[in-house]
Amino acid sequence: MHLSYSPMFEPKYGSTAEEYEDAFCPQDSSEGASINRFAIADGATETSYSGLWARLLVKAYCDGEMDSADRIPETLESIQKRWKYQLTDRQLPWFAEHKLQLGAFAAFLGLTISPDATKDSVGTWDAIASGDSCLVQIRAETVTASFPLNESAAFNTHPVLLSTDPEALVLAMESLKTMSGDWQSGDRFFLMTDALAAWFFREHEQARRPWEVLRDLEYDETKPFSAWVTGLRNNSEIRNDDVTLYRIEID
Amino acid sequence: MPYSAEINRSNPSCFLFLIDQSGSMSDSFPGEIVKKKSVGVSDAINNLLQNLVIRCAKEEGVRDYFHVGVIGYGTSVGPAFSGALAGKEMVPISEIANSPARIDERTKKVDDGAGGLLEQKVRFPIWFDPIANGGTPMVQALNLAKTTVGSFIAQHPNSFPPVVIHITDGESTDGEPSSAFKELTSLTSADGNVLLFNVHISSNPNATTTAFPDSPAQLPDQYAKTLFEGASFLTPFMRSIASEHGLTVGDGAKGFVLNADLVLVIQALDIGTRPSNLR
Numbered sequence: 001m002h003l004s005y006s007p008m009f010e011p012k013y014g015s016t017a018e019e020y021e022d023a024f025c026p027q028d029s030s031e032g033a034s035i036n037r038f039a040i041a042d043g044a045t046e047t048s049y050s051g052l053w054a055r056l057l058v059k060a061y062c063d064g065e066m067d068s069a070d071r072i073p074e075t076l077e078s079i080q081k082r083w084k085y086q087l088t089d090r091q092l093p094w095f096a097e098h099k100l101q102l103g104a105f106a107a108f109l110g111l112t113i114s115p116d117a118t119k120d121s122v123g124t125w126d127a128i129a130s131g132d133s134c135l136v137q138i139r140a141e142t143v144t145a146s147f148p149l150n151e152s153a154a155f156n157t158h159p160v161l162l163s164t165d166p167e168a169l170v171l172a173m174e175s176l177k178t179m180s181g182d183w184q185s186g187d188r189f190f191l192m193t194d195a196l197a198a199w200f201f202r203e204h205e206q207a208r209r210p211w212e213v214l215r216d217l218e219y220d221e222t223k224p225f226s227a228w229v230t231g232l233r234n235n236s237e238i239r240n241d242d243v244t245l246y247r248i249e250i251d
Numbered sequence: 252m253p254y255s256a257e258i259n260r261s262n263p264s265c266f267l268f269l270i271d272q273s274g275s276m277s278d279s280f281p282g283e284i285v286k287k288k289s290v291g292v293s294d295a296i297n298n299l300l301q302n303l304v305i306r307c308a309k310e311e312g313v314r315d316y317f318h319v320g321v322i323g324y325g326t327s328v329g330p331a332f333s334g335a336l337a338g339k340e341m342v343p344i345s346e347i348a349n350s351p352a353r354i355d356e357r358t359k360k361v362d363d364g365a366g367g368l369l370e371q372k373v374r375f376p377i378w379f380d381p382i383a384n385g386g387t388p389m390v391q392a393l394n395l396a397k398t399t400v401g402s403f404i405a406q407h408p409n410s411f412p413p414v415v416i417h418i419t420d421g422e423s424t425d426g427e428p429s430s431a432f433k434e435l436t437s438l439t440s441a442d443g444n445v446l447l448f449n450v451h452i453s454s455n456p457n458a459t460t461t462a463f464p465d466s467p468a469q470l471p472d473q474y475a476k477t478l479f480e481g482a483s484f485l486t487p488f489m490r491s492i493a494s495e496h497g498l499t500v501g502d503g504a505k506g507f508v509l510n511a512d513l514v515l516v517i518q519a520l521d522i523g524t525r526p527s528n529l530r
Contacts (some may be wrong), residue, residue, distance in 0.1 A: 014259045048310045099308040
């Protein structure tokens with residue numbers, strides 16, 4: 001199994017890089033077989049310290065803390081404690097204190113790609129998700145899997161998100177979704193936060209091949225991710241939001 | 252499509268509250284024995300301002316998604332903030348956050364986790380104090396609202412249109428307000444006309460409580476009809492928030508409530524001010 005992977009991101013228009021509240025893991029583009037866990041998360045704009053919550057979630061996933069499905073509730077409780085620990089003993093104005101009590105929320109998607117014990121060119125994958133960050137798997141110019149959503153109309157509702165608030169987390173746990181599948185050499189995975197995922201499904205519904213665009217981004221110097229996202233925004237083809245794409249290719 | 256502009260820091264929107272502070276606002280609220288209308292309204296507005304600030308708060312501070320103004324009318328007509336903001340017509344929400352007139356301590360009951368209730372102290376910021384004096388110069392107040400909102404639109408021509416929430420318990424004492432309502436709601440940004448809510452908290456025993464009607468047919472008098480006619484149609488998003496509150500509203504529902512009790516005032520404030528498109 002040989003993987004090539006690269007994350008791409010663009011903060012929402014009008015925000016600074018420091019205000020980007022999506023998160024992804026691993027942090028850098030690379031290739032090889034030693035890394036097989038990938039995660040993206042999307043911190044909610046209306047909550048505070050949601051970028052921190054998103055970063056802690058993807059790191060925990062990539063560190064293997066969510067490998068065992070049975071232990072996910074304990075793992076999430078432990079990540080909640082890390083989030084709270086980083087924010088204790090801060091002197092906050094009244095509004096920041098109120099906001100902190102409401103907790104942080106984030107959509108989350110994790111993907112683990114596993115090799116077959118005997119063959120190098122096939123294997124399996126497992127994904128877990130809460131909210132509206134999505135993955136699609138492309139094989140032979142066809143979408144073979146999309147998870148957890150699969151149509152553009154599904155993005156109009158308020159998704160249940162993972163939260164630092166214990167009560168809200170119980171609800172999110174109930175709506176946590178998992179999916180498994182297999183892969184072959186030549187497959188591609190795209191992990192996308194909601195604005196980009198909604199664009200992808202809209203394009204696909206109109207019989208276009210959005211994966212061809214995503215496949216070429218950044219490889220070609222004339223197709224930088226940032227300028228491409230800006231173009232979509234200017235044409236109102238994509239909602240103004242933080243945008244994150246994780247592209248994974250299996251040779 | 253109107254009412255679809257993104258609300259962000261470079262393209263903020265605004266809320267203007269227009270509050271009747273005439274002498275009759277010292278009467279008690281419909282259905283309440285003790286609580287004066289003026290006190291109920293100021294509590295509702297302080298609570299709403301607090302919620303708006305918290306909604307706009309992020310770790311680095313408060314993002315200026317909105318500008319907010321409060322105009323009072325009674326003995327006089329003018330800006331009605333208390334404390335450091337006194338005299339200011341319209342201020343960014345971050346200035347509201349940083350300049351409450353004072354922070355009161357109140358108690359609220361919370362679940363103790365064992366089936367009982369605990370009293371918890373909470374900080375309750377105050378920007379606006381109850382006043383009830385003088386007549387009801389509604390036309391003059393509407394004219395000031397028009398100037399204030401007009402100047403916001405001139406500075407933010409592409410904004411989500413300003414929302415004006417007018418809370419009154421009485422009849423105008425400085426003339427018939429129909430044309431002032433029309434002039435106010437004829438102001439437009441590139442995203443649509445100014446949205447006006449008329450919230451009527453009269454205790455008239457002959458009128459039944461009515462929320463967001465789509466026809467004036469059931470309204471008891473010409474005065475209620477004038478407020479109904481002057482109010483804007485609810486946007487589709489506002490209708491969906493009304494449904495969340497359990498209110499049944501038709502496609503032609505207007506931003507008008509009659510004989511509002513305190514709950515309905517708070518619901519109307521929420522329906523009028525819930526942001527649909529914050530970025």
